[in-house]
Amino acid sequence: MFKEYKTIREVVGPLMLVEGVEGVKYNELVDILCENGEIRRGKVLEVNRDKAVVQLFENSQGLQISKAKARFLGHAQQLAVSKDMLGRVFDGMGNPRDGGAPVIPEKMLDINGEPINPAARDYPNEFIQTGVSAIDGLNTLVRGQKLPVFSMSGLPHAELAAQIARQAKVRGSDSNFAVVFAAIGITFEEAQYFVEDFKRTGAIERTVLFTNLANDPAVERIATPRIALTCAEYLAFTCEMHVLVIMTDITNYAEALREVSAARREIPGRRGYPGYLYTDLATLYERAGRIRGCKGSITQIPILTMPEDDKTHPIPDLTGYITEGQIILSRDLYKKGLNPPIDVLPSLSRLKDKGIGRDKTREDHADTMNQLFAAYARGKESKELSAILGEAALSDVDKLYAKFADAFEKEYINQGFEADRSIEETLDLGWKLLKILPKSELKRIREEYIEKYMKE
Numbered sequence: 001m002f003k004e005y006k007t008i009r010e011v012v013g014p015l016m017l018v019e020g021v022e023g024v025k026y027n028e029l030v031d032i033l034c035e036n037g038e039i040r041r042g043k044v045l046e047v048n049r050d051k052a053v054v055q056l057f058e059n060s061q062g063l064q065i066s067k068a069k070a071r072f073l074g075h076a077q078q079l080a081v082s083k084d085m086l087g088r089v090f091d092g093m094g095n096p097r098d099g100g101a102p103v104i105p106e107k108m109l110d111i112n113g114e115p116i117n118p119a120a121r122d123y124p125n126e127f128i129q130t131g132v133s134a135i136d137g138l139n140t141l142v143r144g145q146k147l148p149v150f151s152m153s154g155l156p157h158a159e160l161a162a163q164i165a166r167q168a169k170v171r172g173s174d175s176n177f178a179v180v181f182a183a184i185g186i187t188f189e190e191a192q193y194f195v196e197d198f199k200r201t202g203a204i205e206r207t208v209l210f211t212n213l214a215n216d217p218a219v220e221r222i223a224t225p226r227i228a229l230t231c232a233e234y235l236a237f238t239c240e241m242h243v244l245v246i247m248t249d250i251t252n253y254a255e256a257l258r259e260v261s262a263a264r265r266e267i268p269g270r271r272g273y274p275g276y277l278y279t280d281l282a283t284l285y286e287r288a289g290r291i292r293g294c295k296g297s298i299t300q301i302p303i304l305t306m307p308e309d310d311k312t313h314p315i316p317d318l319t320g321y322i323t324e325g326q327i328i329l330s331r332d333l334y335k336k337g338l339n340p341p342i343d344v345l346p347s348l349s350r351l352k353d354k355g356i357g358r359d360k361t362r363e364d365h366a367d368t369m370n371q372l373f374a375a376y377a378r379g380k381e382s383k384e385l386s387a388i389l390g391e392a393a394l395s396d397v398d399k400l401y402a403k404f405a406d407a408f409e410k411e412y413i414n415q416g417f418e419a420d421r422s423i424e425e426t427l428d429l430g431w432k433l434l435k436i437l438p439k440s441e442l443k444r445i446r447e448e449y450i451e452k453y454m455k456e
Helices: 157-167 188-201 218-237 250-263 277-285 314-322 331-335 365-389 396-413 423-434 447-453
Strands: 003-005 008-012 015-019 028-033 039-048 051-056 069-076 078-081 089-091 107-110 127-129 149-151 177-186 207-213 242-248 289-291 297-305 325-328
Touching: 028 051, 078 218, 107 218, 149 157, 157 177, 157 188, 157 242, 157 297, 177 188, 177 218, 177 250, 188 207, 207 218, 218 242, 218 250, 218 277, 218 297, 242 250, 250 277, 250 297, 250 314, 277 297, 277 314, 297 314, 314 325, 365 396, 365 423, 365 447, 396 423, 423 447
Parallel strands: 089 207, 149 297, 149 325, 177 207, 177 242, 242 297
Antiparallel strands: 003 069, 008 015, 015 051, 028 039, 028 069, 039 051, 078 107, 289 297
């Protein structure tokens, strides 16, 4: 039997104090029963002897605490999961937003998930093709990896996210591939863009979309990524699907965390964020991975906009510690009209070596990747030298490197948001660009590959 209390003593913002409680647990769900029959939902945030602090999922406006009752439900927040969720659009709490019927659950799962036993984890080693050359060719995504995208305000990370969601696939496998897309704290226009883009391209059929809008309560924002990951875990580890989870924008999630922390009057850490921000982000990111003996897997691409374009800001800084690399978008490339504006030099995929090579992508992948990195870095240096000293100061080889850097940006990086390149097309394009340089400069590629792939 549910316990009900009429001892609500105080409401401050989204927080409510209930006294005289017994047997209440952290994270337990609470229904607030109003006099007019309205029911508001919340969860237990803190328990101290007979006092419980409850966090409301919606604002407390118009709530008369003298006449309201708190009913404790005895369990944490749960999500009704089913394979029928594919092709559907939900709000940030898992309720249908597309006008369809509620999901008939095959299971009810706690949204906080269960930790994966480290000894049961399998190492990520299978290539995921996103169709984006700057990722596939140079910063390869591997199944089971968490690879964040660091963006800046005003850059087209939404378009890149939609492109990856449409195009991603596990090659050489006819296994089921699904995308779980969590939009956190975005505008109505952005949410419509994602829904319409997925419907236009047919990608909606294999996608589950959770949309938390900017005008939804901040508390809901904290639940949205957990609800999306719970759905992903069901599809991956029960339905044995390869699941790609895209979460945008993690910065909005961290801001909501800071807002609730301030309401609780907690001692702030760096830039006002709670001291447990690292731990909290880790509870999201570490839900990616593969489990030994299970065909399914969860691969994560969290997207975050760096406040003030600052890589040392706590959100990108802590994210970089937890995840296996980062894809960085560049304002300079965007100003040049290059899309997607991925800055390949500071970008990094720490697991790329595990997902490339013979039988995964192609035997020449590692060598050409290293050569393209080196040539582009030297080409950028040559262009900077030319800007300072004039082109006359460059040697003939330096001029070729500068020419290579320009061609690399215009052809390799710049592919637009509709082009879906196979890994073979990406590798062949790399070889085509390397022809700009003399063969004597291709010091990072084995001779046998130069003879085989350097076609005239």
